[in-house]
Amino acid sequence: MDTLGPRIKQLRMEAGLSKAALARRVGVSDVTISYWESGTIKQIGHERLLSLAEALECPLERLLDNNTPTHHEFEGELAHASILALHSASPPPWERHFLAPVASAPGSALSELLQGCYLVTPADGETFAHLGTGDIAAVFPTSHFDEEGLYLLQWRHTLVIQQLSRLPSGALSMDGEPPSETLPPQSLCIIGRIRARWQQRRDNE
Numbered sequence: 459m460d461t462l463g464p465r466i467k468q469l470r471m472e473a474g475l476s477k478a479a480l481a482r483r484v485g486v487s488d489v490t491i492s493y494w495e496s497g498t499i500k501q502i503g504h505e506r507l508l509s510l511a512e513a514l515e516c517p518l519e520r521l522l523d524n525n526t527p528t529h530h531e532f533e534g535e536l537a538h539a540s541i542l543a544l545h546s547a548s549p550p551p552w553e554r555h556f557l558a559p560v561a562s563a564p565g566s567a568l569s570e571l572l573q574g575c576y577l578v579t580p581a582d583g584e585t586f587a588h589l590g591t592g593d594i595a596a597v598f599p600t601s602h603f604d605e606e607g608l609y610l611l612q613w614r615h616t617l618v619i620q621q622l623s624r625l626p627s628g629a630l631s632m633d634g635e636p637p638s639e640t641l642p643p644q645s646l647c648i649i650g651r652i653r654a655r656w657q658q659r660r661d662n663e
């Protein structure tokens with residue numbers, strides 16, 4: 459993580475963003491961005507890392523480490539972790555298989571981020587918003603809404619992946635099709651938070 463600061467600066471410049479613009483996207487001050495880039499602040503929490511990656515429109519693994527494995531190398535890096543098939547009409551796959559979540563590997567920023575998560579990919583023939591065929595998501599099991607982000611939900615008796623946010627009224631809002639529904643507290647069940655995603659490289663990219 460020693461090169462995280464310079465990498466943030468590099469990715470910010472590649473995205474054509476000023477410190478102030480990046481700060482607005484992440485929800486921090488431009489002084490904080492300066493501290494991150496200079497290394498004055500070396501530790502950045504998981505939620506902020508996710509927000510940074512989204513703001514910079516880059517994969518989380520590129521933000522964390524240029525040498526972090528690509529999607530194709532992912533199973534080798536975390537060979538001890540099972541990648542579970544996600545079915546929309548079934549319970550979460552870790553409940554069906556009684557598997558333990560990913561354990562942290564010393565010295566690996568990626569593994570530390572994924573500690574306590576389960577790795578899932580859409581089952582054959584399944585379609586999920588924000589998770590395409592062959593993509594992998596790290597799901598941290600939780601039944602609570604912490605802050606805006608992607609969540610695995612049980613919605614209308616189906617597992618879905620959607621962006622959740624809290625409105626000023628306190629109600630939760632889910633962005634999807636149809637656009638933005640205001641959700642009564644008991645209308646859905648939060649299964650887990652998406653901490654990271656890896657997209658399969660498409661042949662035409």
